[in-house]
Amino acid sequence: MTIQESGAARPAGRPRSEKAEKAIIEATLDLIAEGMGVSELSIEAIASRAGVGKTTIYRRWSNKEDLVVDALSTLKAPLPPLSGTSVRDDLITLLEAMRTESGHQRGRCVMNIAMSEADRHPRLMERFVKRAIEPRRLALREVIERGVATGELRPDLDVAMGMAILSGTMMWHTKWGPAGDLPADLPERIVDAALAGMAP
Amino acid sequence: MTIQESGAARPAGRPRSEKAEKAIIEATLDLIAEGMGVSELSIEAIASRAGVGKTTIYRRWSNKEDLVVDALSTLKAPLPPLSGTSVRDDLITLLEAMRTESGHQRGRCVMNIAMSEADRHPRLMERFVKRAIEPRRLALREVIERGVATGELRPDLDVAMGMAILSGTMMWHTKWGPAGDLPADLPERIVDAALAGMAP
Incomplete structure (x- = not known):
């Protein structure tokens, strides 16, 4: 289960973690968009593009699938609030x-x-x-x-x-x-x- | 312009040409479906898969784009006849x-x-x-x-x-x-x- 799915609070004392997470997500989406696709995508390539070590990725996502699910989900806007009247x-x-x-x-x-x-x-x-x-x-x-x-x-x-x-x-x-x-x-x-x- | 676009009659005396054409179209679609995609697709790969020489392909299609347009078009059913009443x-x-x-x-x-x-x-x-x-x-x-x-x-x-x-x-x-x-x-x-x- 990924951090986002568990909804668990982030561990304290990691001020750079959110920035790294964003860079990793962006690198994943960029590489897919550039034609690498999901199949060829690797943790190595993502780490290299994001400028982080592989362990930084594995600290957050246990495998590529978890990371890709998170990355794709960021492309969908959150559900907008509905008036509930009309x-x-x-x-x-x-x-x-x-x-x-x-x-x-x-x-x-x-x-x-x-x-x-x-x-x-x-x-x-x-x-x-x-x-x-x-x-x-x-x-x-x-x-x-x-x-x-x-x-x-x-x-x-x-x-x-x-x-x-x-x-x-x-x-x-x-x-x-x-x-x-x-x-x-x-x-x-x-x-x-x-x-x-x-x-x- | 490809053979199909020009609508020209096929040259006589090439009984095997239709069979080869079909094999080439099928090879193109198979390779795309298997994940090669359009970008990585090459005339070499298509010829090898279809079991024909590259010249057999170039005799019919002057480049990869012409061939892919023809191959994709075979996936679309021809327009069905319409009654014209209801x-x-x-x-x-x-x-x-x-x-x-x-x-x-x-x-x-x-x-x-x-x-x-x-x-x-x-x-x-x-x-x-x-x-x-x-x-x-x-x-x-x-x-x-x-x-x-x-x-x-x-x-x-x-x-x-x-x-x-x-x-x-x-x-x-x-x-x-x-x-x-x-x-x-x-x-x-x-x-x-x-x-x-x-x-x-």
Whole structure:
């Protein structure tokens, strides 16, 4: 289990440890983005790029998989706070988090590479999905279910399909949309288009 | 320009040429799928895997990019024939082609890898998109525009958003859906969910 997963407090008296940790995470993401991929990545290469010794890495992560799961998870924005009042507003907030992320060129590149290697590293990807993707899916599901309960959405709505429409339409734009930042009003436009079929 | 792009007839008197071409395409896709990726791929490696000489490859493709564009394009099913009567039926037919493709494990893997390298090979990806993706987008756009014209779809429909919803929701399932074949009724369910918001 990694430090982040355990949520344990950092040992006192290591003022440089956070800086080193950040350098190690950045080195990991840089090397993946530059085409080394997850398979070829090594603790040696990461240590060299980060300017730290291998033991500094092993003090924090017991193996490459733990480190990569942590590094990939930093690419996902934390779950945004939701108002809990308007379902439309909360859906826009959730899609806006996806839009912001997609504007980060390196992050997009690293995620594409990692996904392309998913078949070769199923356990790593499973852990990443569990840590970074599932909490968002759950948040999206809860907002949609709330909408069904309050009557803002159709009582017979297929919740899983509604999730796929919202996430998938946003994902389509991050994949096929114009390079650079996606338009600021995109989350709102997607939500309104999707709600046209989901409202009572 | 490659043979396939020019559409020129094959020279007579080369009975083995089609077999060699197929072996070369398969070798290219296998090597990409096994993790060589597009960048590291070489004509030498492809020739060796296909069991042909390098000149056999250069007789058909003048460079690696031409060959990779052809190889990737074989992963995309040809455009299915559309009835041209019911918009709903034609949309289901178009999504069914996406579903069938996604059931091919190697093809999915190769496409993921190629997309992850898109930034490093922009011209190659641009040619691939133009050849294999744009005809489908055009077909989808035409069906939706026909629906608007006939009144099967809302007169004020945002056609581009409708395309993104249909393709994106299907794409979401190919990316995050359960491993193995996607359910046979998925295209119909997606189309009906999307049409709920697109019908007049």
